[in-house]
């Protein structure tokens with residue numbers, strides 16, 4: 001999936017819903033640095049804080065209610081980094097207001113919610129994309145190209161892990177640990193591993209076996225382990241944790257070789273390498289540093305300007321949501337939690 005970057009003299013005018021950490025730290029800086037985007041407004045339940053955080057952005061408008069931002073006729077595209085449980089509601093409201101929507105991952109809580117979002121995008125003729133930024137990094141594109149070119153033969157096993165210790169973060173009301181906001185390790189970091197397996201095999205799993213770890217004093221699961229069966233002896237082995245030290249794994253094992261991506265999901269702004277082992281040879285493919293968030297927003301902006309659907313498809317997003325639901329169901333974990 002090669003993002004199609006088109007620069008255009010008229011930048012896409014963006015609004016952002018909330019001062020979420022991921023927006024402030026990554027996506028808004030990427031948007032400000034982008035070749036085709038302009039930050040017009042931010043809405044927050046705490047407009048004073050938003051004013052302080054975005055004081056460095058010339059002429060940015062600050063709204064004290066999300067609805068007010070959606071009523072701003074100048075805004076063309078909205079970035080939504082709200083808690084998972086609010087993605088569907090606010091994406092649909094934004095689409096109904098005539099805005100294009102880049103919604104954080106996972107796109108919704110259930111596939112059913114995701115389908116409502118897709119339908120709203122269709123009815124209002126606006127673009128919708130899930131913000132899986134790692135899919136725009138050249139290291140992932142290169143690895144998938146090798147798979148699709150048959151470099152390692154038929155893929156039989158994908159291993160993907162993503163862990164970090166959320167409990168160490170100084171966040172008193174961490175959204176990822178709250179049931180009513182659809183937290184949980186699979187919803188947070190595990191969603192990357194689900195997406196990666198599906199991207200490699202090009203389809204959803206046909207069967208799933210899974211277990212979760214949810215201590216009595218936690219509202220949500222803190223670890224998920226799953227076997228995804230893609231048929232004909234092809235498997236995905238995934239694990240996610242929010243109570244282990246940081247760890248990322250993405251390995252693709254084919255009948256003729258393997259590919260390993262040492263920092264697959266959040267490589268940071270550094271040079272990276274992908275390791276291809278085939279026929280007794282090991283190739284270290286060097287990939288120069290990029291800002292994958294900037295590639296993501298530039299791709300979406302280019303799609304808005306050209307009217308073409310994003311390279312990262314909604315069909316994939318919906319299938320990933322269905323897989324997440326199946327994993328939880330297999331583990332006997334009530335989902336949506338609290339229902």
Ligand SMILES: NC(=O)c1ccc[n+]([C@@H]2O[C@H](COP(=O)([O-])OP(=O)(O)OC[C@H]3O[C@@H](n4cnc5c(N)ncnc54)[C@H](OP(=O)(O)O)[C@@H]3O)[C@@H](O)[C@H]2O)c1
Pocket residue numbers: 017018019020021022023043044045046081082083084086104105106131132133174175181187188
């Ligand atoms: N792609 C990535 O690299 C990446 C990384 C991390 C997270 N994410 C995703 O981004 C989303 C946000 O994650 P985050 O860790 O950045 O979140 P966060 O810092 O906790 O921010 C969430 C924001 O949502 C708003 N909000 C509205 N209703 C809320 C409620 N009832 N409780 C708490 N906050 C509420 C708040 O903004 P206001 O007070 O300003 O209204 C809050 O700042 C999640 O969907 C997550 O999966 C993506």
